[in-house]
Amino acid sequence: MKQVMSNKLIIAMYTLPALILILALVYVPIVMTGYYGLMEWDGIGAKTFIGLENYIGLMQDAKFWDSAYHSFLLAAFSTLSLVGYLVISLVLANKLKGSELLRKIYLIPMLLSSVAIAQLWLKIYDPNNGMLNSLLEIFGVENTPTWLADPKLVLISIFIAIIWQYAGFYIIIYSAALKGIPESLVEAARIDGANPIQIAYKVKLPLIAGVIKVTIVLAIVGSLKYFDLIYVMTGGGPNGASEVLASYMYKEAFASYNFGYGSAVGFALLVICLIITWLVRKLTASNEEIQY
Amino acid sequence: MTKSNSSLKTKNKSYNNSLGNRIGLGLLYLVLGAVALFQIYPLVWLFFFSLKTNAEVFGTSPFALPKDPQWGNYLKAWVDGGVGAYFFNSVWVTVTAVILTVLFASFVTFAITRMDWKLNKLVLGLFMVGLMVPIHSALIPLFSFFLDLNLIDHPLSIILTYTAYNLPITIMILLGFYYTLPREVEEAAVMDGCSVHRIFFQITLPMTMPVISTTAIINMIYNWNEFVFVNTFISSDKYKTLTVGIQNFIGQYLTDWGAIGATLMISIIPVLIAFFILSNRIVDGIAAGSVKG
Known part of the structure; x- marks a missing residue:
């Protein structure tokens, strides 16, 4: 048994295809991003080594910080909205x-491409023929907003589309976790006279703390990576009001051909994602895995 | 003690049936229903305007039903707009990448959970950390890598990238199932002198069919909807998939809402059909792919 199952050749045959792919297309590239960040490079011609110039430039680049700020705002909104998804899941769990x-109806938008969602919401927000402004006009609102063309409203408008897209995803995750709670625990609390709200707050929430932690990481890192929807809906506009880290990186590289600088932005994005993942896990590490 | 418990129980029971509680339940359903409406109505609205003429879109209320359903919008998108070609590109790219991903992921998961070797934890860790990598951080080197290999504007670039980036989540979902699977059958097969390949292909793969279909459907949806890689690596129309293709199409037909609506409907219908048939598998896949993290 042992001999057959520890055949080195077969182990290599079974692991190498996937291993080569993930090393060549995931790990080597993220290291190279950091390296290309040290270059001045238009993407096609020769690379010139310029040391930390791109990274220093990044620190002083107001557009970069604006994009980072917008990304963090989206991350904060997304994390806050988890509370709403959690409440809905707790209600549905009863x-x-x-x-x-x-739950299935809530999930449907999540299955659609961000491009289709972006195009659909462009139509919803259309100032003249869109669904939203027509609805507001029915309720007698004059001077309806221009939504995506308004620098003050653009981020929140995009965020509503993001909620629409992801609500079902988080509700499914929370519901699956809640289903894993043994019925006997809930029953015991009920016999002790706890009402449904107390059961939800004092019994169920602590038991799914681990999953809540995972969703916080998912929401924050997911927001920092956010790209498709914003790229299609606004392209970062109007006037940079909805530019985020990923869209800024994309523009620098593939529109302005500053591949070196774009790489520096991409590397900063990676570092920020890793730090935040680590930080969230650290901050929420207090209540370790609960055994039932 | 027993007495107070039972009295509490009866109190609870009467509380459950009270009028106030019923109103509360009604309100609850109202809120849950409103959320469902918010999730579903934009799609209904999309379907309606995909069947309207421009005169209807610009002249009548957006909430009106299409007067005379314009199925011609779909024909215009499919034939004139070339959406049909994008559609078939999406199909074969998606299917190829899904097969590669599921096969490679099954190989790795089998090697990690069933075979004896020292580095298996390290290799597993490598795949799991891959879940956290933001694709945008890898985009520029990937672009330059494929450029060097002459694979820019070649479907292989997106197929390989999809496979690589979907491996971590696929392995993660497979892993949960492999761990719970009894090993007796495989052990008996080894005793009988069965080769590892035969065990994998004739015993393990068939036994893991349920989880394979879960990962396949999840992968399919991811690949079908992917945008950034196609947008970056593919420039010729003949290789573009739907997500990028509809961007193209909409760029050309900017003011033709009916045709745009039809294109969007065409791109989402396959996913909706898959959802109606396989919603339980999809739900399982999403839950398994994140809860264990």
Whole structure:
């Protein structure tokens, strides 16, 4: 048994295809990003080594900090919205009739491409023929907003589309975690006289703390990586009001051909993602895995 | 003690049936229903305007039903707009990448969970950390790498990238299933002198079919919807997939809402059909792919 199952050749055959792909297309590139950040490079011609110039430039680049600020705002909004998803999941977990169906309906937008979602919401926000402004006009609102063309409203407008896209995803995750709670614990609390809100708050929430931690990381890192929807909806506009880290990197590289500088932005994005992942896990590490 | 418990129980029961509680439940459903409406109505609205003429879109209320359904919008998108070609590109790129991902991921998961070697934890860790890598941080080197290999504007570039970037989540979902799978059958096969390949292909793969279909459907949806890699690596129309193709199409037909709506509907219909048939698998896949993290 042992001999057959420790055949080195077969282990190599089974692991190498995937290993080569992930090393060549995931790990080597993220290291190279940091390296290309040290270059001045238009993407096609020769690279010139310029040391830390790009990274120093980054620190003084107001556009970079604006993009980072917008990314962090989205991350903060996304994390806050988790509370809403959690409440809905807790409500649905109370053996409500139709909760399976509702959960599935909530999930549908998540399955669509960000491009299709962006195009759909462009139409919803259309100042003249869009659904939203027509709805507001029915309620007698004059001077309806221009949404995506308004620098003050653009981020929040995009964020509403993001909620639409991701609500079902988080509700499914929370619901799966809540289903894993043994019925006997909830029953015991009920017999002790706890009402549904107390059960949710004092029994269920602590038991799914680990999953909540995972979703916080997902929401923050996911927001920092956010690109498709914003790229299609606004392209970072108007006037940079919705530029985020990923879209700024993309523009620098593939529109302005500053591949060196774009790489520096990409590397900063990676470092920020890793630091935040580590930080969130560290900050929420207090209540370790709970055994039931 | 028992007495107070039972009295509490009866109190609870009467509380459950009270009028106030019923109103509360009604309100709850109202809120949950409103959320469902918010999630679903934009798609209904999209379907309606995909069947409207421009005169209807610009002249009548956006909430009106299409007067005379313009199925011609779909024909215009599919034929004139070339969406049909993008559609088939999406199909074969998606399917090829899914097969590669599931096969390679199954190989690795089998080697990690069933075979004896020292580095298996390290290799597993490598795949799991891959979940956290933001694709944008790898985009420029990937572009330059494919440029050097002459694979820019070649479908292989996106197929390989999709496979690589979907491996971590796929392995993660497979892993949970492999760990719970009894090993007796495989052990007996080894005793009978079965080769590792036969065990993998004739015993393990068939036994893991349920989780393979879960990962396949999740992968399919990811690949079908992917945008950045196609947008960056592919420039000729003949290789573009739907996500980038509809961007093209919409750029050309900017003011033709009916045709735009039809294009968007065409791009989302396959996913919706998959969802209606396989919603439980999709839900399982999403839950398995994140809860264990």
